[in-house]
Amino acid sequence: MKTSTAPASGGVYRYYVLVMLMLTFMFNIADRLVMSILIEDIKAEFVLSDTQIGLLAGTAFTFFYLILGVPAGRLADRTNRKTMVAVSLALWSLMSALCGAALGFWTLLLARLGVGVGEAGGGPPSASIITDYFAPHELSRAMGIFAAGAVLGPVLGYAAGGLIAETYGWRWTFVILGLPGILLGILLYYTVREPRRGRFYRQKTKAAVADKQEPFLVTMRSLWANSVFVRVVIANSFTNMPAYAFAIWLAPMLIRNFDVSQGDIGLYLGAMLFFGGVPGMILGGYLADFLARKNPRWRPWYCALAVLLTMPFWTLCLLSTSLEVTLALYLCGYILLVSTQGAAISMVQAAVMPTERGTASSISSLSITLLGYGIGPALIGLMSDNWAGAYGSLSLNYAVIATVVVSLSLATVLFLWTGKAVNQEPSPALAPA
Template structure:
């Protein structure tokens, strides 16, 4: 049943919707990254190389995510979005739980492919719903709260995953962390109301001559010629390559380089990510909104500065011989990097037509996951295997460092380039 604007805007309820979608995003990331804390156990049981682990942790998940991402975004632009989120969440949670029944490399690969199938339908409708619950001037902070799920997900995956793995083994860890997502999907379906589509951007839609979804190729041409959209997507994709690299490889790196258990590493990383990531996400969104009052160019400028400052912290943290210093340098860079996500997501959503948001979000996610998950982890694993004879246990650290330097340098330049497009084509917010 459709709701009047005043019934779906303002007040507490829209924050309930935001929190539900943030929790959905949290389970999305948990189910992707719980394998990180389990890598050493899975590798030992199935006798796998770092290259195979990279394929399981990243590439396997990404294959169907890439194939289904854009169709899922198109579907989000024309169907009931909250139903789509609920069904996707239930599907990927079930497939994540089934990872615990894997018999070897290939069955685990198939289960990870299934996780990617479900998660392809999660983010596009979620960010589209949020854009219809929050006005443009508060969108960065709303997206910052939503993006906090990307921080809470690894916290749950690392802390709970490490403790559960020590207590029950890696198989039951997948099951215990996967099944609650099905319950959340049911609650979301029963309690979240579908908002009226594009109500904050009606004037922009009328100027374009359409309030209905255009044919696919028309939409793609519109997005391809949208300078803000293209540049933000590229910049944020390079930003997330090292973020995903650390998310997947930091735990096994600490286990290999320092005398710590899975449970200890999980608790350390969980505490670090929670302490730095949640305030970084939320405060970064508020700061970007505040600076953008002076000029919309401040959103990409802020992202460029934060990414540039992240680089030295993350480039040197894996060279430290102290666990405490490694974690301290990592958290400093992590706070800076995640603070850009609210601004980046809001720039994408505000730069496109209401009927393009789901497609735009899916293309953005596709680009991020192609580089960050599809290519990054496997490439790092391959470099680690090839450098092992020369550098021993440090080969994995050097592979991650090389990825950090190249990716964050590119991201900084691309965000500065985005500011020029914003100057010429101001974001509607």
């Protein structure tokens, strides 16, 4: 295992590392969400219900992710993180490609389980590495660039997935989009250097233990007692629940309601996510950093405001009878929602000790995944099936609307609550440099 240590500040190389980890995140999301553009084809070939599709698109992925997420985070806090990211990326990419060989519901379910096994080890070490390459005053913008992978992933899954599916079918779509991740994993392993852990941790009284991992129960008690961490994790989980609902169900809703092709829907959604999501992620991170220089509470306050403004856009877009209006309203809400992610991720990472970062990131990812993938898709599919008799093809729209209103209302309140914790317990790692 390579253990070389890179400088943790300054220079262009850290941005190369950031881009590599952002691309890793991109494939992470693309492999999760490529099924969205393929739902109607898979549903027709295997004769599946919306409930079964929800299980395949979300619950199957989350099963091992939830089991392995925290152990993976613990491992990230004590081992070579870039090696862990590279191996995880290659594993989930291989399992995603194997989805194309599925013979029915159960074999596809098993392959999706495998995707979750690999992806459990990707996020926690990536966030931890970035925190050791970028100083606290620039961490939100760095995390915003990293989180842009969550935008580029659906772009790849929708735009490329839709075109590939129309030309070669849904099976080859999984294969063609899965295999490049293996090559990226190899490149990452040989070109990314492991930074010194805890480089920017400022709490001098604990500097001596910045590189020593505490026992699991001690770490969990520390995180549970950390008000900023707990509140941000819960708030961001409810923020992402409707985001994943749209990521999985928007394409089939548009196909059902407006009778457009996979290729067209893929291009529409891909273009919107790229031109709206990438600037939203990056500019949101810069804005949060700028506001936080005046008052650190502006990080959660900004998140609360953006989440609240997202709700009417996403509710109205699902009630529109025009494809153009639906897409425009969705885009406005999407830009607002994704602009919160740089600030949210940076608050999680900066609020905890260096040897807790991987564990903290895994718990955050686990919570988001549980709501966004484990519960959300299957629950929405169940509501859609139950309401189909009364609302027809609009039953899926109403199921997603219910998720949007409840989740984003809770997220707004929770981010405001987080602001009180930041005021009472300002994190030294979040202080301006």
